[in-house]
Amino acid sequence: MKTNSIVGLLFSCVFLCLNHYGNAQSHKKHEVHPREWPALKNGEKAVCHSAYCLLYSEEHEQAIWVAYELTADETLKSHERSDKFLIDPKISSGSATKEDYTGSGFDRGHIAPAADMGWSENTMQESFFMSNMSPQRPQCNRGIWKKGEEQVRDWAKNYGKLYVVAGPVLKKGLPTIGLNQVSVPELYYKVLLRPDSLHPEGIGMVIANEGSKMPLKTFAVSIDSVERLTGLDFFPWMSESVEAKTEARLCLDCWSWGKGHYGEVKNPNTHRSGVHSNNEILPKVSDSDEFRCHGITKKGNRCKRKVRVSGANCFQHGG
Secondary structure, three states, X not given: OHHHHHHHHHHHHHHHHHHHHHHHHHHHHHOOOXXXXXXXXXXXXXXXXXXXXXXEEOOOOEEEXXXXXXXXXXXXXXXXXOOOOEOOOOOOOOOOOHHHOOOOOOEEEEXXXXXXXXXXXXXXXXXXXXXXXXXXXXXXXXXXXXXXHHHHHHHHHHHOEEEEEEEEOOOOOOOEEOOOOEEOOOEEEEEEEEOOOOOOEEEEEEEEOOOOOOOHXXXXXXXXXXXXXXXXXOOOOOOXXXXXXXXHOEEHHHOOOOHHHHOOOOOOOEOOOOEEOOOOOOOOOOHHHOOEOOOEOOOOOEOOOEOOOOXXXXXXXXX
């Protein structure tokens, strides 16, 4: 009787240990994040919907980033916009509301565009969650930002699949709108990766929250530049050598830009290899500034020197 009790006790211990190990392994598998996610810091927890995930900032009442995979098939829209803006039920602290934007003069600007989510009724509706909105000036939201969205879809069609991360550049001291004090960003970013297993190619964009008629290429920067601006670590799953190569350079010629639709930039800072030599973040650009240097002074201001070619830098900033 005693022997049977000991055997039973040992069996129970073995069962509990195996069960604990299985749960631990299951938890580890669950912790493997999608490849489009930026790295999460301690205490951060992303929220996921059917087609995209996001990291929400309660302080600024909008997403720090929205990340998703976009395939060629998903660009084929089968459902129209719902235009039904909803509070995100997955934001435990409560997201901003559509009333925060009412009468503010700002659009409820999509971070992950509705046109990228038109492949099902559910994904289209989820794209209108307020956690996916940011206060954008109409000239930006309906102009240069929209052109960027269209270009991303063209690239997804051309290359088959992209990892997309987009969001506002958030910092303390931004003006706010609405009862929930939604921050109004000065800049927005997009980061894109063509996840080719042998030769991945990446590119970033930084766009001011204002209108512009400048060609979309003007706003292209390296991924490293966006990381320095936002403090985010994009595509941390890549090996250090591949990540360093992919994120440090800006290769405009590695992407099939819509020449007729968006215009071309003849940039003297682009070498014959097609790799851009200037990875500095672009500040606000107005149309009258087309022939000003794009370099940044030590004080963080736009260089005032004039250049002969649109998109160029002066001698002091690598031109």
